[in-house]
Amino acid sequence: MDELHETPEVFQSRHDYYTRYPNRWARVREPLREAMGEVLGVMILILFGTGVDCQVVLSSAQGVASSQKGEYLSINIGWACGASLGVWVSGGISGGHNNPVVTLCLALFRGFPWKKVPIYWLSQLFGAWLGALLVYANYFHAIDIFEGGKGVRTLGTASLFSTYAAKYMPSANTFFDEFLGAFILLLVVFAISDKRNGPPPPGLVPLVIFILILGIGAAFGFQTGYAINPARDLGPRLMTAMVGYGHEVFNYRNQYWLWTPILGSFCGGITACFIYDIFIFIGDESFINAPSASARRHFAHAKASERPMAPAGFEPDHVV
Template sequence: MPGSLSKRTLTSSDASRYSKEMREHEQIENADVTARSVDDSVDPDILEHYTRYPNRWSRIREYIREPAAEFFGVMILIIFGNGVDCQVVLSKNPAVAASPFGDYLSLNFGWAVGTALGVWVSGGVSGGHINPAVTVALATFRDFPWRKVPAYIFAQLMGGLCGAGIVYANYIHAIDLVEGGRHIRTVPGTASLFSTYALDYMTSVSCWFDEFLGTAVLLIVVCAITDARNGPPPPGLVPLVLFIMILGIGAALGMQTGYAINPARDLGPRLLTAMVGYGSEVFTFRSHYWLWCPVIAPFVGALVGTFFYDLLFFTGGESLLNRPNAKARALHERAANAERQRPIAGVEMV
């Protein structure tokens, strides 16, 4: 019948063959489009899907990376700080070295290097506090979340303990020579290589004020270099400013109490000394000196330093002192955010 070929119904085999040919044609077209995209300098990354958690560990890491950064930041601080203390002091003993390796300025440089590198390592992740006094001051005045404070302080304390343990293991033979044997450990003696002990002539009030003053100066400078309206250093150069600051504090205020200005820097290594043979005397020394001088005084100094900076200079909305009053709230007004809140190290966040 004329026209019967054009109007005939497709069999099942014809339909299957037609479907297969169409799929092959689409695959060829898709491959051609991908090839043309690459050839036309189109970023192949846009053809992929990215996830924040590519595996199980990445999800776990999200919860621990900030405390881990604080841990390693403080550990690096202590490795350089306690390390330079041990090298300079122990090398003065003829049984350890033929000639001294360093002097008081060496101590200042060691602690300054440790601070700068500790902040550099942790700054882009956690903000580079590496100091419980800094953490509490920022939580009190600068909107740092209080829920993070316990984890930060615990990580900082453990970083100090582990850093001191590494240094102790490295210098244990020199300590044995100076002390007269593995079974002898004296306080302050070689315990002062790891934690701070004030000079004998210092009164309790003078010790407390020395640590208070050093930490207040520290926080004033920290507030200034993170204030976008007060000439902050270029991104990434905050560790250099902190290097200069710690070097200056050590050179000007470090003689009398050892300028702890950081509870984790003192308490972490002090715990280590109690564990390795120095005993409870590291805590009972001079009416529990460890608590009221290198721990409480830095916290108070940090709060006072931050308070006065915000009271007189800082205009950003992050500050507790710039919260809108009733009139401003009625007009839906508030201070503009001005601080590069995180990280303290000055790294630009995207």
Template sequence: MRSFTSIPSVHVSPLGHRPDSSQIQHTLLSCLLCVWVYMSSIDDSSSKQWDASLGMAGKDLESRKEHLQVASRKVHEDGDHVTLYPNNWSKYREYIREAAAEFLGVAILIIFGAGVDCQVVLSSNTGVSATPKGDYLSLNFGWAVGTAMGVWVSGGISGGHINPAITLAFATYRGFPWRKVPVYIFSQVMGGIVGAALVYANYFHAIDIFEGGRGIRTQKTASLFTTFSLDYLTNVSCFFDEFLGTAVLVTIVFGMCDKKNMPPPDGLAPLLLFILILGIGTSLGMQTGYAVNPARDLGPRLLTAMVGYGKGVFTFRNQYWLWCPVMGPILGAQAGALFYDAFLFTGEESIFNRPDAAARRRHLHASQEQGSHPTPVIGLYKSRNY
């Protein structure tokens, strides 16, 4: 009997005769194959679970396909085998899993974040709710939960970036493939649009009551989905606010990813991100709404323009949307990553730790003097005697 990972059963006759040795050997080999496939998948995931959850993956599709191809070649005598793809959909899905994970992660982030914004602000109107349903701390908890859940659902597949600023920082300093960057960012922005659309569909009746009439849409409720600064801030101050918040975010994320520092145990990345976002919100979030994520702002902003808020969401303060919640986080992430790598990180993948020409010449010269053959390792030459 064929199945994807089936184990042939050992048949015992009604008279109690034991199966012959070939059947037992065949069964044991099948069991060992299944255990090997399972343990290989566990070892692979456990060794990179933390890195993947914060964006260090990037080659999951290739490694997964190679692993399945090796397993599929181990065919038993009776035809039992591990199938590379059980159907056509599973084959095509391999090419979109990472993008879909980023899309879903950002959508979940916005559902929790914009959802708590709507609930807290709209419930302050007695026509919507008899009593208020939350305060500023509630807002920060909602966004922190959204971040944690978004990373939890996408981390093992795409790396759980759910933030274009994070994606660009990992591409610059951690070797994340640049060819994947446009796909990730597009998926993240689309996830922001869809997440905001779902929240808007859930609360549009309450928005009508809060605004004072059906179809009335002003900045008061647009700010439930996207960010606007307080009136006393200049655009330069707004930019610095977002720059600082994202620099703190990425510096700590890079620290948590550093295996030579104090990386947390496997599986705790979302919990630590919950604490991190809660901390940023309660300390740096008042003035601009702490976007610290271009997709979190741009996606919902596009949605508000589509549902009746008009072009005002983009013309506010001379393209505030571009310089503050988009460019501020992107440049802040680069600055935070640069600072961590320049002064703290010692891993080979960073541009700050690549050997220069003089170091390569010294290693090559030392190897030649010792009469050994130099073996290049991460740009250096490590002596190896034959």
């Protein structure tokens, strides 16, 4: 009993309360959580992806390793791990977009707030740049040996961080290669985030992402490096330009970086989502299912979504 003659149970029920901001930092952190979720998610993607690129390729040089550490399948698995774990890191906070194409498609077709799109894009780009910088800091001595001299930097090792097409491919083919990869990615992402299409349980969505990226890499990876994510290519490309690779990383094949990994990915992703919504999706979030004039007169509408935080599939701890 206290001086108010309240038992501990009564005191707690009357005076204890929940606050989202137990201290000053919690209040500062709140508006940063979604952006930092995207930064960390993409950073994880790039750490595993460019890290396995460096390990497999650089270990083939004498003086770096006694034998090559991995093969092409290792690269596929490394990128798949990065993609799935990146979604796991950011899924419950930001929705686990980790890709500007995903963010744009959710804004176009699922009602994701347009005001958040620039924030997500900048966060994804920064996360990719940061992840690539950390991998470069870890492997730059091995890069010196592989290149044949301290500070020597060529596109041969720049390709460990960003994508560069096979020499035999014409420009239209490189565009289509990235278009096709992004088409597959977004088609599956929209399918697994559709409540009425047998989505996986929330905890298994990263596993689906692992299988998806592994499959894309194994089937379509070697010609253009399957960027299928503008931030995944542009962030590391900016990093390589800053650490000594120079303007060649942007001048390669007449600004290849713009019209293949960026425009090809956006076009492929948007096309996939448009096709999915035309033929499969029945929720009212998509403009494809906007009620006609006759339906509006009767106050009729399509069903609302039951899972707005695609593609990660985790239940959000806040309202978008």
